Amino acid sequence: xxxxxxxxxxxxxxxxxxxxxxxxxxxxxxxxxxxxxxxxxxxxxxxxxxxxxxxxxxxxxxxxxxxxxxxxxxxxxxxxxxxxxxxxxxxxxxxxxxxxxxxxxxxxxxxxxxxxxxxxxxxxxxxxxxxxxxxxxxxxxxxxxxxxxxxxxxxxxxxxxxxx
Numbered sequence: 545x546x547x548x549x550x551x552x553x554x555x556x557x558x559x560x561x562x563x564x565x566x567x568x569x570x571x572x573x574x575x576x577x578x579x580x581x582x583x584x585x586x587x588x589x590x591x592x593x594x595x596x597x598x599x600x601x602x603x604x605x606x607x608x609x610x611x612x613x614x615x616x617x618x619x620x621x622x623x624x625x626x627x628x629x630x631x632x633x634x635x636x637x638x639x640x641x642x643x644x645x646x647x648x649x650x651x652x653x654x655x656x657x658x659x660x661x662x663x664x665x666x667x668x669x670x671x672x673x674x675x676x677x678x679x680x681x682x683x684x685x686x687x688x689x690x691x692x693x694x695x696x697x698x699x700x701x702x703x704x705x706x707x708x
Contacts, residue, residue, distance in 0.1 A: 564602070564603040564604075565603075566600055566601055566602055566603070566678065566679050567600070567601070567603050568598045568599070568600050568705075568707075569598060569599055569601060569605055569606075570595075570596075570597070570598050570707070571593050571597045571598065571599050571630070571639070572591060572593050572594070572595050572597065574605060574606050574609060575589065575591045575593060575609060575628055576591075577606065578606055578609045578610050578613060579613070581610065581613075583613075583614065583617065584613055584617065584626075587616075587617065587623055587624055587625060587626060588624060588625040588626070589613070589625075589626050589627075589628075590625060590626070590627045590628070591627070591628040591629075592627075592628070592629045592630075593628050593629065593630045593639070594630060594706060596706045596707045596708065597630060597637075597704060597705075597706055597707075598704065598705050598706070598707050599639075599681075599699055599703060599704050600679060600702075600703040600704070600705075601675075601676070601678075601679050601681060601699075601703065602675045602676070602678045602679060604675050605675070607671075607672075607675065608672045608675055608676060608697075609641075611669070611671065611672055612641055612672065612695060613626055615669070616643040616645055616693065619645065619646075620643050620644075620645015620646055620692075620693065621645060621646045622644075622645060622646060623643055623644060623645035624644055625643065625644050626641065626642070626643045627641075627642050627643075628640065628641050628642075629642075635700075635701065636698045636699055636700055636701065637698075637699045637701070637703075637704045638696050638697065638698050638699070639696070639697040639699065640686075640694060640695070640696055640697075641694065641695045641696075641697070642692055642693070642694045642695075643692050643693050643694075644691070644692045645692060645693060646691075646692075669683075676697065679703055680700050680703060681697060681698065681699050681700070681703060682697070682698045683695055683696070683697045683698075684696055684698075
């Protein structure tokens with residue numbers, strides 16, 4: 545794919561950000577749906593996210609997870625597993641997404657969310673940050689070493705709930 549096509553694809557994707565009103569999505573159902581993509585058939589996607597956890601977010605939240613999973617596949621040489629967990633902290637809920645790939649080199653850490661940074665289009669994490677930011681959700685890379693990559697998605701208390 546040439547750079548012009550990549551830029552057009554990005555423009556199409558980015559123009560959809562914020563078009564639909566935020567919605568409540570069941571996080572576990574979203575993980576399951578995204579994980580069924582044949583692209584991810586060669587890896588294990590393991591979630592300990594509570595089955596009743598719902599998040600108030602942009603309707604494109606599934607693209608957030610898909611892009612994170614796809615990036616792990618594309619850049620995580622030796623990747624075999626992606627795991628998701630949720631922590632209810634004092635002021636936020638944190639969705640933690642870890643993979644066991646090669647990790648992001650320390651010298652690449654700061655700009656991973658900058659538009660145009662990276663090995664493919666360099667726009668995926670930029671779009672993710674924009675999508676999440678519409679409802680006050682933030683994301684940061686939180687790996688502690690070069691074995692695997694971890695992202696923490698911080699969700700304000702008012703943006704998540706446990707449905708019955």
